[in-house]
Amino acid sequence: MKALWVVPLCFLCLLFTLGRAADSHLWRRPGGFGLGVVGSNAFPPSPPTLVNLTLVPSAAAKGAVCLDGTVPGYHHHPGFGSGADNWLVDLEGGGWCNDVGSCLFAIKGHRGSSNYMDKIYFDGILSEKPERNPDFYNWNRVQIRYCDGASFAGEGHDAENKLYFRGQRIWSAVMEDLMSKGMRSAKQALLTGCSAGGLASILHCDEFRALFPQSTKVKCLSDAGFFLDVVDITGGHAVRWLFDGVVTLQGAAQNLPKSCTSRRDATSCFFPQNIVANITTPFFILNAAYDTWQIQQALAPIRVDPKETWKACKFNRTACDSNQMQILQAFRNTMLNALQGFAALDKNGHFIDSCFTHGQIYDPNKWYSDNSPTIRNKRIATSVGDWYFDRSQVKTIDCAYPCDNTCHHDV
Numbered sequence: 001m002k003a004l005w006v007v008p009l010c011f012l013c014l015l016f017t018l019g020r021a022a023d024s025h026l027w028r029r030p031g032g033f034g035l036g037v038v039g040s041n042a043f044p045p046s047p048p049t050l051v052n053l054t055l056v057p058s059a060a061a062k063g064a065v066c067l068d069g070t071v072p073g074y075h076h077h078p079g080f081g082s083g084a085d086n087w088l089v090d091l092e093g094g095g096w097c098n099d100v101g102s103c104l105f106a107i108k109g110h111r112g113s114s115n116y117m118d119k120i121y122f123d124g125i126l127s128e129k130p131e132r133n134p135d136f137y138n139w140n141r142v143q144i145r146y147c148d149g150a151s152f153a154g155e156g157h158d159a160e161n162k163l164y165f166r167g168q169r170i171w172s173a174v175m176e177d178l179m180s181k182g183m184r185s186a187k188q189a190l191l192t193g194c195s196a197g198g199l200a201s202i203l204h205c206d207e208f209r210a211l212f213p214q215s216t217k218v219k220c221l222s223d224a225g226f227f228l229d230v231v232d233i234t235g236g237h238a239v240r241w242l243f244d245g246v247v248t249l250q251g252a253a254q255n256l257p258k259s260c261t262s263r264r265d266a267t268s269c270f271f272p273q274n275i276v277a278n279i280t281t282p283f284f285i286l287n288a289a290y291d292t293w294q295i296q297q298a299l300a301p302i303r304v305d306p307k308e309t310w311k312a313c314k315f316n317r318t319a320c321d322s323n324q325m326q327i328l329q330a331f332r333n334t335m336l337n338a339l340q341g342f343a344a345l346d347k348n349g350h351f352i353d354s355c356f357t358h359g360q361i362y363d364p365n366k367w368y369s370d371n372s373p374t375i376r377n378k379r380i381a382t383s384v385g386d387w388y389f390d391r392s393q394v395k396t397i398d399c400a401y402p403c404d405n406t407c408h409h410d411v
Ligand SMILES: *[C@@H]1O[C@H](CO)[C@@H](O)[C@H](O)[C@H]1NC(C)=O
Pocket: 052
């Protein structure tokens, strides 16, 4: 039983240790903002905007509840000026719970209970300042909190352990609430998400599109959500094992795309590589080719590396030996190959940089600053904006590490 805890726990530790931007509210931790970001201080560590939590009491009657049965919540910063009728809806990330033990752990915090949710900071793609967020600053900006542990896709109830698996219902209840608060008349909309939330934006993109009339411009973006079905360093399948637990425990199969589940097993349909080419709504994939979560948890999780031969490399890319670097380059190639069917469609865009990082939309120094990562001189925010507003196609892949000198590597 104990081994089953490792993956989600490590994910949390990782986020806490690095103060990573994979979920923005971590920034209020001591040392907070920018902690662990190497060599990027274009923006001073001034506190960004704090946004109140809005709970959704009406969700209770629909059984749309967090793992512990509390009602879900979100944060909304209103749009203004020419952005007043535009909506950016972001899905928070934060790992998954794949067995009873990890779900019972999650309900002791905001990952499984709204009792522990509080105000959060909005920055990067959620910032209301044009100098930090040039294209979406005056839109309505919403972040939906993640408390179901299955990328908003579960459906079930474990009466014995008092656990609710209601991610899909949370999605629907929160969407209904936002529609009643003005999203119904949106002229333009963008669904985003990071990490487990990036996977959720992939799973829910076409449902989001279907909420609006054809006259509304709707697109979606996944940041650090392109989790690959790869073999780990011992030839095992660490992420498949994790996702299998999530899908099975939480009854997610019925909510995964039918175009996939009609042909494949449900767990395969939780992997973006098997579903992104079949999303009909225009979609943007933003991911680091050397996604640090995937290196640490998919390629070389401690479970398959008990002697910790990968420990130095996992947390410090300059400590990787040539064999390890070869495995990392092969991982990048796997990612680029997995993207091909998706990338061939004109409506889609992508930005695959060669940074060692996980999550790039909330941290202003990655998203949009004078020393942000760029590919061919274009920053991430500019690339996403160019694609969203059809200013140009954006199908951008960085050259392999170590050629890029604009990265702020996390490790
Ligand atoms: C946020 O909540 C506080 C109370 O906690 C309240 O005083 C403040 O007016 C709220 N801000 C907004 C924008 O609603």
